Amino acid sequence: MKLKETLKIGRILCKEAIFKASFERRMFKGDLKTAIKLSLRDAKLSKLSLIGIFIFLSIYLSFLRSNFFNPREALFFDAALITLYLILSFFLIFFMGLNLAISMYTSKIFLAINHLPISPNDLAKLPSATFTSFFDIPLILLIIPLSIFYGYVSKSVFAGLSILFVSLINISIAFLCIAWFSKIFYNKFLVVAPSKAKSILRIFFMFLWVLGSAGIGFMWFMFASRPSTINLIVAFFKEILVSNKLVCLIYPLPLSLAASLTVNLKLYLVFTLHHYLLLLTSLIFYTFLGFFGVKLAGKILTRICTGEEVKFSRKNLKSVEKVWIRFSGGIFKALILKDLKIMSRDPSQILAFVLPIVFMLSIIFPIIGKSNVDLTDTFFLFSGLAAIFAFLTPYILGGDVSSNAYPLTLPLSLKTIIFSKALLVILVYTPTLMVLTAFLIVKTFSFPIFLILFLAFQPAIIAGIFFELYVAFKVGGETLTINVPSNLVKLIPVVFVGLMVSLSPLIFFIAAYNLVGLESLTLILPLTLSLFLLIIAFLTIHIGVKG
């Protein structure tokens, strides 16, 4: 099959995956033609959003390089910056790609073409072509500007090309990880019966995500703060790289170091020959991995997409004499348990459990070293918490669309489904709130008013969750789903409303505080507003949602 033909089929498959991820077949209200049109429009707008995110990343990194560059530590500054760039782009591609991969499997798009006379080799190229179709322009905009920027600042085409090269290797390895991660999930969780061992493995996977995500959050935070902090990181980077040669083997350091060396060719003497030998070996290994990774990932993804990975042998079946079911509990408990099971078994959904922890760590981190928490810190913690749940709510709605479509055939009112989703978000939200409260109890021991203030604004966050669900229901239709990669555009109004509602008592408080200072009225009015918002949110769902 010619490349042009492969890319053309990839485009069709990508559109199909996005469409099917957006709408369950005929399970929505409205006609199919409009649904297809809206879905493809949403896909285009989502791509534009993705382009925006990737351009921002490129500009942000170039801005850091231009404004905070430390010429004395040029090699390590660039190495740290390129490492950050590689990790962030790896994470973004991995996160979005995993979601797309799940849409590809669940929509069964490959089953429509695998009976056609296409060779296994050509078939293996199609997942890559589908990914390319989804990421084409955003990826170009992620890779090219930074390569040009580095080529320009170092006045070397070679340096620009080396950034381009390591970016491509990074993307290939991310692609391989998407395939590998999906395969593990499908083999370990989907094909075989759930068990305690599998649950432990699942928790382990979640833990890996927490570590990875927290690490990225940490690096992002450090780079977003003062120049002195950046210098500290660069010094730390230098220290570990020079003192421990084996660090050169850890991904993506060989790539970032190699690229940094091409930008700062004159500084090569910093490292010993041993360093270079290790660096070269690992560079060859990762290049090899990146080069063959794409092919291997294509084959793995094709096997999953065509159902080969989810086949199981009858040999593994245990003969069952009598089947027995138990009640999951009340309706709300049944709905929540169902959602929790689905989320924990879906690799793209597992992040819903991880994100609150990551965000929580990132908002606690800046305050942890302080001896006492003041009003500004309380505001920072509260707005951080509000932001976590503004983003978490639509993410939780991004589960497998059929999981939300099936309950519509059962005797359940839409209100019940919405309230169960709200309870689910609150359930995931509670541990975060408890940790933050405990943190504040320790920190505000001498001045508990900040703790009271922090807790009193909580109804506004719950109101925000309700309003988000209401808007999600309005923009996403009855199935209450927002597929994150294909519907970024639908995410914007949902998150916006959630943030506005959650933060309004805080904004009100700041305005009142500036006018009259910290007096009882300044406290009572925002607290009343917080409770009022919760009542309004509850009534909005109760009155505004039919059925």
Next chain:
Amino acid sequence: MNFKLDSDYEVVIKVQNLVKVYNGFKALNGISFEVRKGEIYGLLGPNGAGKTTTLRIILGLLEPTEGLVKVFNFSPLKDPVKVKSLVGYVPEDVLLLETLTPKEFFEFVASIRRLNLDIANKRLNQLASAFEIKDYFNVPIASLSSGTKQKIAVISALLHDPPLLIFDEPMIGLDAKSSRILKDLMRMHVERGGTILFSTHILEVAEKLCTRIGIINKGRIIAEGTVEELRKLIRETDASLEEILLRVIEEDKLVAETVKTLREAFREQ
């Protein structure tokens, strides 16, 4: 079985002048029919005739543009929860919760329907044995064949022993044994006072099972009655249901013409 509502309603489903417009296209163009208690009513028609749309509106999954629908005298639009509690539904595209196992899935359905657990377990064992799915009980649904998924959908529709069954192409994917069992289950259901509305393209099944048939084409019911009544309508006493259907939708001549053209074309190749 305890169909408390049966004695109260002789007409189980009442559809009057139902219109559904999709972006200017009339999928349903004033459909009217009734399904009476104890009937197996078959909705037949070519692809895109409006069968699935009709069934979805009756269940309250779609909103009609115009017209009236009553199920046990409840409006699916105003009382969707009540209607869904009285109906066992098997959709055309089986949409199950695929990451769950059948056990977890049935537990979810039983909890939502608030079933009596002893009765539900007894019934589940009987149905699971009949459809031979017991061995798959702890395997995620995603890894099962489409036929096994269809069996799970059928069992979940029958689990609460509803007075009304709405099946959209229920035989798709089922093996011969399971098809036979399902057909017998449908007969047993009406013998015990239940009612069934179903759509199918397998006309032999419809011919053997249905008490009455409604032929739908281009969003309208164009013929209705027992198989005998339909034969009288086309004035052919020994016509098969396939012949009746093609004649009623006025495609019999077109089909003959198409086949003739194809035969000649293939002969020349």
